[in-house]
Amino acid sequence: EAGVAQSPRYKIIEKRQSVAFWCNPISGHATLYWYQQILGQGPKLLIQFQNNGVVDDSQLPKDRFSAERLKGVDSTLKIQPAKLEDSAVYLCASSPWGLDAEQFFGPGTRLTVL
Amino acid sequence: AQTVTQSQPEMSVQEAETVTLSCTYDTSESNYYLFWYKQPPSRQMILVIRQEAYKQQNATENRFSVNFQKAAKSFSLKISDSQLGDTAMYFCAFMKRPDGGATNKLIFGTGTLLAVQP
Numbered sequence: 001e002a003g004v005a006q007s008p009r010y011k012i013i014e015k016r017q018s019v020a021f022w023c024n025p026i027s028g029h030a031t032l033y034w035y036q037q038i039l040g041q042g043p044k045l046l047i048q049f050q051n052n053g054v055v056d057d058s059q060l061p062k063d064r065f066s067a068e069r070l071k072g073v074d075s076t077l078k079i080q081p082a083k084l085e086d087s088a089v090y091l092c093a094s095s096p097w098g099l100d101a102e103q104f105f106g107p108g109t110r111l112t113v114l
Numbered sequence: 115a116q117t118v119t120q121s122q123p124e125m126s127v128q129e130a131e132t133v134t135l136s137c138t139y140d141t142s143e144s145n146y147y148l149f150w151y152k153q154p155p156s157r158q159m160i161l162v163i164r165q166e167a168y169k170q171q172n173a174t175e176n177r178f179s180v181n182f183q184k185a186a187k188s189f190s191l192k193i194s195d196s197q198l199g200d201t202a203m204y205f206c207a208f209m210k211r212p213d214g215g216a217t218n219k220l221i222f223g224t225g226t227l228l229a230v231q232p
Contacts, residue, residue, distance in 0.1 A: 003158075031217055033219065035220075040224065041224055041225075042118070042205050042207075042222025042223050042224050042225055043159075043205075043220070043222050044222070045219040045220070048219055056219060089157065091159065093159075095217045098217075101217045102161055102164075103161075103217065103220060105158060105159035105160075106158070107156065107157055107158050108157045108158075110157075
């Protein structure tokens with residue numbers, strides 16, 4: 001079974017530029033998560049999708065971050081415009097439907113904002 | 115709000131020895147899960163072990179076991195017979211038990227970097 005795929009693996013941009021990250025969850029997984037992991041900290045949830053609907057986006061900085069999950073499969077996370085403090089690893093995870101479902105993580109995208 | 119605290123930023127252990135990583139948490143929830151995740155240098159987060167709060171028996175997975183003290187809100191991870199491949203960042207995480215079929219978000223601690231020395 002293929003795991004969670006993310007691209008790109010690395011991205012370097014200058015502040016005020018835009019950037020987009022892509023995630024392809026494990027086939028059949030209904031729930032998709034985007035976490036932000038700043039250096040020295042644990043991952044923090046940005047947004048959670050259930051199929052193509054948003055379940056939790058309470059910690060998403062909506063003035064600059066946006067995310068979508070078209071057709072309930074792939075997802076894209078966008079930052080526009082980027083700030084220095086957005087430098088982090090962005091992790092995508094997915095889980096199947098079920099109360100005890102494990103979250104499976106992708107390799108992450110490391111973003112550096114200069 | 116739930117919080118997870120890992121007070122050991124770094125630890126070191128000799129190969130074949132045993133090491134214990136500490137984690138405390140704070141919650142007013144009665145139904146929840148606790149997890150230990152491993153993040154090797156390649157960054158792929160992997161589930162090591164899971165504990166349901168309603169279960170009194172401590173979870174074990176091969177060389178990995180936990181000491182779950184619900185009243186003290188403590189959840190430590192013991193790694194026996196440490197191997198070089200155990201070198202990684204270890205995160206303790208909390209999840210409120212879902213009401214429906216969709217899982218909830220994980221709340222992570224800041225992690226403990228474990229180095230296994232040959």
